[in-house]
Amino acid sequence: MTRIYLSPPEVGEEERRVLLDAFDSNWIAPVGPDVDAFEREVAERAGVENAVALSSGTAALHLSLLLAGVGPGDEVLLPSFTFIATAAPVIHLGATPVFIDCSTASWNLDPALVEETLTRRAAAGRLPAAVIAVDLYGETADYRELETLCDRFGVPLVEDAAEAIGSTNRGRPAGSFGVAGVFSFNGNKIITTSGGGMLTTSSSALAERARYLASHAREPFPHYEHRSVGYNYRLSNLLAALGRAQLRGLDNRIERRKRIDAAYSAALAGLPGIAFMPSTVAGTSNNWLTCILIDPEEFGADREQVRVALESADIESRPTWKPLHLQPVFAGAGLIGPGHCARIFDAGLCLPTGSALSQADQARVVEIIQTQGRA
C-alpha cells in the first residue's frame, strides 16, 4: 500500500505536453504567451477584468497590500485562523497584524468583531490601512458584511482566496471581492503550477501597477530605467502553461472533491463526537480540504490520537491551522474575540482530500478513524 497524502498535486499527460510545448517554443522566461493567456483565463474565472501572474500567492498578497496603501507603522486586520502567509507580507511592509477571531458559523473572519474593531479604531482616529479576509479551506468569508463594513469605514479589503479558486459567494466568484484578490498555485492547492500565484482586480490601473512592481519597477525605456525599487515576482511562462492545463481541469477536480467530502460525511458525520467544518450557506466551496472536529470525550480519542493512528497507517492528515496569535513569532500580539479559533485548532483535523484519492484509499482513512472511536 502506498502512502496517502493530504492534497498531492495531480498532473497528467496534458500538463506534460503543454509544459514541453512551452519549453520547445523557447519562451523560457517570466514573460510569454502562456503568461498572458493564463492571466486572461484566471481573470475570467474570477469574474474580474485583470489578473497578474506572480511567483507565489504570498507575492500576490504583498503586492495587494502595497496597492491598498499599507506601509510602515500601519495596522492591518486579518484572521488569526489562517496560514502564516496571510500575515507575512504585513510584517514585510513594516505594518502590524491585528488578529481577529473567526465565527463558529463559518470558521472565517467574524464580521461583528471586524465592525467592533473598526468602530473603536475610528473613534480613536486610527483606522487600519487594510482588512484581509481569508477563504478558509475553500469556504468564502462573509463578503456581504465585510464589503459593506469596509466601504462604510473607507478601509480597503483584500481577499486572500489562496485556497478558494472556483468557490463562489452569493453568485460571485472567489477572487472578485475587495480591491484585490489572491490565488495560490502552490503544490498542495487544488490546482498548481508547482509554485505560483495570481493577483486579481477589477482595476486596470492597479493591475498595471502590480505588473510594474513585480518587474523590478522597470520604466518603459529601451535602457534599464528605475524611479523606484520593485520586486522580482513574475511567473515563469513554463509554469503558466502548466497552470492553464490545470485550470481547464478545475471544475472536474471540484466535482471529485465534493464527492470525497460527501463520502466522508456519509461515513463519519453520524459518529458521536465528530463534527464537520460548517459550510457557507451563501456560497459554494471548491472543497479544497475536508476538516473535522473531534470531541475527545464523546468520540473516545482526541485529534492527536486520530492523527497518529492515521500516520501509523501511512496516511497524512494535519491539524487545522494553528492560530497566528498562538504562534511564538507573534507572542504578545493578542486576539480580538473569544478564542473560537484556538478551540477549533485543538479539535480540528484536515483529512486527505486529493482530487485523485481513490474510493479504496478513502475507505482506508475512514476505517482507521472509525476504529479510534469507542462507538
Ligand SMILES: *Cc1c(COP(=O)(O)O)cnc(C)c1O
Ligand atoms: C497557500 C496560502 C497562501 C500562500 O500561497 P503561496 O503560493 O504558498 O505563497 C496564502 N494564504 C493562504 C490562506 C494559503 O493557504
